[in-house]
Amino acid sequence: MILIDGKKIAAEIREELKKEVSQLKKKNNQAPGLTVILIGDLAPSQIYVRMKEKAANEVGLKSEIIKYPNDVEEKTVLDKIDELNKDSLVSGILVQLPLPKHIDKKKVIEKISPSKDVDGFHPINVGNLSSGYESTVPCTPLGCYLLIKKYEKNLNGKKAVVIGRSNLNGKPMMQLLLKENCTVTITHSKTKDLKAECLEADIIVAAVGIPELVKADWIKKDAIVIDVGINKTEKGIVGDVAFDEVSKIAKALTPVPGGVGPMTIACLLKNTVECFKRLQN
Numbered sequence: 001m002i003l004i005d006g007k008k009i010a011a012e013i014r015e016e017l018k019k020e021v022s023q024l025k026k027k028n029n030q031a032p033g034l035t036v037i038l039i040g041d042l043a044p045s046q047i048y049v050r051m052k053e054k055a056a057n058e059v060g061l062k063s064e065i066i067k068y069p070n071d072v073e074e075k076t077v078l079d080k081i082d083e084l085n086k087d088s089l090v091s092g093i094l095v096q097l098p099l100p101k102h103i104d105k106k107k108v109i110e111k112i113s114p115s116k117d118v119d120g121f122h123p124i125n126v127g128n129l130s131s132g133y134e135s136t137v138p139c140t141p142l143g144c145y146l147l148i149k150k151y152e153k154n155l156n157g158k159k160a161v162v163i164g165r166s167n168l169n170g171k172p173m174m175q176l177l178l179k180e181n182c183t184v185t186i187t188h189s190k191t192k193d194l195k196a197e198c199l200e201a202d203i204i205v206a207a208v209g210i211p212e213l214v215k216a217d218w219i220k221k222d223a224i225v226i227d228v229g230i231n232k233t234e235k236g237i238v239g240d241v242a243f244d245e246v247s248k249i250a251k252a253l254t255p256v257p258g259g260v261g262p263m264t265i266a267c268l269l270k271n272t273v274e275c276f277k278r279l280q281n
């Protein structure tokens with residue numbers, strides 16, 4: 001079984017980005033800039049934002065975190081996004097989710113200029129992706145896609161099953177696999193026989209949030225299995241795939257942690273650099 005080492009592949013991507021950022025800085029007299037808006041004091045959000053800032057600084061991006069208290073007015077956040085949209089030193093804007101209940105996520109996402117939308121959540125980017133046009137792709141599915149392509153260059157005609165239909169993961173993942181000519185089945189909480197669907201798959205991407213849902217007897221021999229899940233359990237952080245048993249059947253599998261997680265951050269940096277290049281042109 002191939003252990004798909006997301007940590008190593010993400011480090012390679014960051015190393016390449018570091019070189020590219022250095023060249024871009026020389027050429028444009030300006031570094032790509034990533035601005036993250038963090039609202040409230042949710043511990044996981046604070047950790048994610050710190051990790052993103054550290055990674056951004058390491059590749060030479062200009063990074064900034066704007067923090068607001070939990071009770072900040074929605075208008076203050078929307079006005080700030082407006083200001084950042086107009087700021088030529090900012091190439092990428094990310095508003096860390098989840099947001100407090102009184103702030104409308106849809107309004108916030110739609111306020112970010114599609115050309116600076118490094119999360120790829122703006123409807124324009126979602127539409128472009130589904131139409132097969134150039135777009136910014138959400139970081140986690142982009143990371144999964146790059147991991148799959150690392151081990152399987154030609155995905156023509158492969159059967160892929162995506163578990164989960166969130167805007168964040170499942171839906172963009174489906175689009176990326178479709179673009180690669182896979183025959184894609186997208187499954188969700190109302191799917192009748194998930195095991196039977198998975199048993200057909202050459203590629204499985206699990207983005208559910210249920211610890212070790214995908215078992216060894218759900219997997220076709222030689223399947224590639226990508227585990228997006230991050231679930232806190234008594235035995236620590238586990239994915240949506242029962243790693244120990246599935247690793248005996250699958251051709252390739254991502255670990256949790258150390259699989260998709262590091263790729264998400266690397267892809268955020270990649271998206272920021274791509275936005276910068278498009279804005280310069």
Ligand code: NAD
Pocket residue numbers: 140163164165166167168169170187188189190191194207208209210228229230231260261262264
């Ligand atoms: P979500 O809750 O928005 O979506 C979960 C999806 O799973 C839904 O579409 C739902 O229909 C489906 N689902 C629920 N129960 C199911 C079942 N029994 N069978 C089949 N489908 C079922 O979650 P999300 O934001 O897409 O995140 C999914 C997981 O990925 C979570 O564990 C999250 O922590 C993790 N995650 C990891 C990363 C990373 O960088 N590795 C990034 C984002 C999310």
